[in-house]
Amino acid sequence: MFWSNGLPEEGRERMMEWSIGMFNCFGPMNERARNDMPVLSEMMHYARTHAVPGKLNPGSWAEAIHHLPLPARCRRRQCRY
Numbered sequence: 001m002f003w004s005n006g007l008p009e010e011g012r013e014r015m016m017e018w019s020i021g022m023f024n025c026f027g028p029m030n031e032r033a034r035n036d037m038p039v040l041s042e043m044m045h046y047a048r049t050h051a052v053p054g055k056l057n058p059g060s061w062a063e064a065i066h067h068l069p070l071p072a073r074c075r076r077r078q079c080r081y
Contacts, residue, residue: 008056052066
């Protein structure tokens with residue numbers, strides 16, 4: 001399914017690992033969560049550098065998110081970069 005989301009091809013092979021890492025970081029800060037923090041950090045780096053306008057496939061749902069009217073999305077001051 002991730003081939004249709006509009007994200008660049010580079011990095012998509014890591015999506016399963018990122019989703020597992022994200023799941024492991026929900027809940028208490030235990031050993032499992034601590035071990036997957038680097039995976040989460042890698043995922044966030046990908047999101048900040050690859051899941052951005054200009055790198056997303058035109059007409060994809062990922063690109064559509066960036067074109068939502070401002071009230072429907074976070075304002076920059078609400079987002080943490």
